[in-house]
Amino acid sequence: MPRRKRNDQLTPVELEIMQVLWEDGPASVSEAQERLGGKLAYTTVQTMLNVLVRKGKASRTLIERAYRYRAAVSREKALGATLRDVVQRIFGGSAEALVMSLVETKQLTPETLRRLHKMVEEETHGSRR
Numbered sequence: 418m419p420r421r422k423r424n425d426q427l428t429p430v431e432l433e434i435m436q437v438l439w440e441d442g443p444a445s446v447s448e449a450q451e452r453l454g455g456k457l458a459y460t461t462v463q464t465m466l467n468v469l470v471r472k473g474k475a476s477r478t479l480i481e482r483a484y485r486y487r488a489a490v491s492r493e494k495a496l497g498a499t500l501r502d503v504v505q506r507i508f509g510g511s512a513e514a515l516v517m518s519l520v521e522t523k524q525l526t527p528e529t530l531r532r533l534h535k536m537v538e539e540e541t542h543g544s545r546r
Contacts, residue, residue, distance in 0.1 A: 427499065431472075443485045445484065445485055446484070
């Protein structure tokens with residue numbers, strides 16, 4: 418049986434830590450733990466940061482005797498990868514099915530749908546030029 422490719426998507430805890438790095442910038446383990454409100458143990462934050470480094474989502478630099486971690490991917494890049502994964506796994510690769518699901522479950526307000534329609538119109542007309 419072929420080995421399954423390691424999942425590089427962010428888990429909820431990893432995403433929480435990445436939010437800290439995206440919003441507040443580089444951090445040591447203790448700084449990241451503090452920014453998370455102390456709700457995770459120091460060793461958990463340390464382990465998760467090391468997992469993020471292994472996944473290529475964060476990088477680290479040794480400064481004096483402590484590592485400082487920084488985001489190695491932008492929020493936009495991580496969002497794009499996660500959306501592609503969701504669309505592929507849950508909606509069979511159909512972005513249209515994702516949008517229709519959001520409409521059917523009333524996750525998009527009429528105002529959001531109007532803005533979306535306007536964006537599509539602008540994109541369509543802009544590509545004709």
